[in-house]
Amino acid sequence: MSSSTNEFDVIVIGGGIMGSATAYQTAKRGCRTLLLEQFDLLHHRGSSHGESHTIHATYPEDYYTDMVFESSKLWREAEAEAGYRVYTSTPHLDMGPANGVNLQAFKAICQRNSFPVEALNPSAVAKKFSGRLSIPEDWIAVYTEFGGIIKPTKAVSMFQALALQRGAVLKDNMAVKDIKREEVRGGIVVYTAMGDKFRGRKCVVTAGAWTKKLVHSITGHELPIQPLETAVWHWRIKEGHEEKYAIGGDFPTFASYGQPYIYGTPSLEFPGLIKIAVHCGCLCDPDKRPWLPGRDLDSLKEWIGGRFLGLLDCSTPASTQSCMYSMTPDEDFVLDFLGGEFKEDVVIGGGFSGHGFKMAPVIGRILAELVLTGSADGVELKHFRIGRFDENPKGNVKEFADQVGFIESPN
Ligand SMILES: Cc1cc2nc3c(=O)[nH]c(=O)nc-3n(C[C@H](O)[C@H](O)[C@H](O)COP(=O)(O)OP(=O)(O)OC[C@H]3O[C@@H](n4cnc5c(N)ncnc54)[C@H](O)[C@@H]3O)c2cc1C
Numbered sequence: 001m002s003s004s005t006n007e008f009d010v011i012v013i014g015g016g017i018m019g020s021a022t023a024y025q026t027a028k029r030g031c032r033t034l035l036l037e038q039f040d041l042l043h044h045r046g047s048s049h050g051e052s053h054t055i056h057a058t059y060p061e062d063y064y065t066d067m068v069f070e071s072s073k074l075w076r077e078a079e080a081e082a083g084y085r086v087y088t089s090t091p092h093l094d095m096g097p098a099n100g101v102n103l104q105a106f107k108a109i110c111q112r113n114s115f116p117v118e119a120l121n122p123s124a125v126a127k128k129f130s131g132r133l134s135i136p137e138d139w140i141a142v143y144t145e146f147g148g149i150i151k152p153t154k155a156v157s158m159f160q161a162l163a164l165q166r167g168a169v170l171k172d173n174m175a176v177k178d179i180k181r182e183e184v185r186g187g188i189v190v191y192t193a194m195g196d197k198f199r200g201r202k203c204v205v206t207a208g209a210w211t212k213k214l215v216h217s218i219t220g221h222e223l224p225i226q227p228l229e230t231a232v233w234h235w236r237i238k239e240g241h242e243e244k245y246a247i248g249g250d251f252p253t254f255a256s257y258g259q260p261y262i263y264g265t266p267s268l269e270f271p272g273l274i275k276i277a278v279h280c281g282c283l284c285d286p287d288k289r290p291w292l293p294g295r296d297l298d299s300l301k302e303w304i305g306g307r308f309l310g311l312l313d314c315s316t317p318a319s320t321q322s323c324m325y326s327m328t329p330d331e332d333f334v335l336d337f338l339g340g341e342f343k344e345d346v347v348i349g350g351g352f353s354g355h356g357f358k359m360a361p362v363i364g365r366i367l368a369e370l371v372l373t374g375s376a377d378g379v380e381l382k383h384f385r386i387g388r389f390d391e392n393p394k395g396n397v398k399e400f401a402d403q404v405g406f407i408e409s410p411n
Pocket residue numbers: 013014015016017018019036037038039045046047048049052053054055174175176177206207208209210211214230231232322323324325349350352353354355356357358359
């Protein structure tokens with residue numbers, strides 16, 4: 001490729017965590033890389049902002065467990081290169097009804113992968129977390145030392161800084177509106193809403209909740225990636241008990257399987273507050289969001305009251321932050337070629353369904369390898385192909401329940 005300022009080997013569209021991790025990977029492989037972001041870099045209007053996303057390997061699908069372990073290594077390598085930390089290790093605890101299929105499935109998978117987990121009955125939970133957490137009599141919990149918290153905005157910034165260091169070009173306030181094939185010279189041309197034009201040999205689309213819209217405007221094809229608006233809530237720990245839930249002690253990140261699915265982290269970003277949220281959201285247009293989905297928090301408040309032994313003020317959240325998921329029908333990612341006239345020159349990374357952040361380093365590697373070589377090492381991509389929705393509109397067949405709940409839009 002010539003050295004014109006508007007010509008690149010790889011153009012990555014979308015500067016969230018997936019696009020930033022991909023740009024780092026392509027730049028690291030010596031490719032002249034351009035990352036285009038429609039808003040300001042590090043904005044809060046997508047999915048990759050905030051202070052605490054969890055990393056855990058307890059998945060009922062073993063392909064995710066493998067990806068989490070590889071990512072954990074890659075997070076540490078990136079941190080070493082950057083010279084600062086974005087990932088704090090903690091233990092992790094899953095809990096739910098003893099007969100729940102998800103808990104049983106990932107317990108079996110963890111044991112098969114020689115990944116040490118400890119099954120705890122209610123009295124063992126009470127003992128381990130001495131007066132801080134309790135589960136009902138007919139529940140079990142699964143405890144593992146492997147878990148942690150990643151700081152999202154700082155992690156996006158880290159991959160962008162590493163990509164820059166490797167020679168990538170980052171441009172923000174560049175909304176891509178179309179991609180076309182370059183018939184004569186080969187490769188692709190990317191057009192922005194402001195009239196800019198960039199040529200690339202290859203392109204990766206990591207547009208988060210905008211993926212469906214962007215792909216539709218490029219190809220007319222409807223990808224089943226549905227934006228959902230969701231929120232995270234922080235709750236005040238009662239005075240004198242703050243240290244019991246603070247990061248750096250033995251309190252774990254946690255997930256409670258059931259209706260609804262609830263998750264949380266030890267107290268980290270706001271001293272004296274602890275994050276506890278429901279894994280659900282309401283359908284939205286990413287360009288016309290309701291901002292802060294009106295949500296009935298009664299079941300969450302009841303859950304907090306029951307699990308945290310009255311040590312949290314669950315009358316009202318102390319803070320609320322809004323964010324978007326991009327959901328596929330089976331909650332599996334889309335990592336594939338766009339195909340059609342673009343063949344293998346354009347790759348899509350989307351549909352991360354509210355659980356992709358922890359795997360961003362490996363997803364960046366996969367997307368970079370796919371676009372540069374046509375295949376990705378050590379990953380079975382059949383779970384992530386777009387074509388699975390042609391065979392079955394619900395995608396991959398699962399033996400366990402969906403994790404994310406859909407709620408009515410307040411609008
Ligand atoms: C509340 C919440 C909690 C979560 N917790 C966890 C967790 O604990 N653990 C975990 O693993 N995952 C978690 N996730 C999921 C994780 O955050 C997402 O999977 C991940 O951030 C998706 O990143 P992305 O890069 O695909 O999307 P985004 O971060 O949205 O990035 C896409 C980017 O593309 C840009 N863009 C879109 N269209 C265009 C265009 N036309 N031109 C240029 N730029 C464009 C957007 O502006 C955006 O910056 C959570 C998500 C939310 C919302």
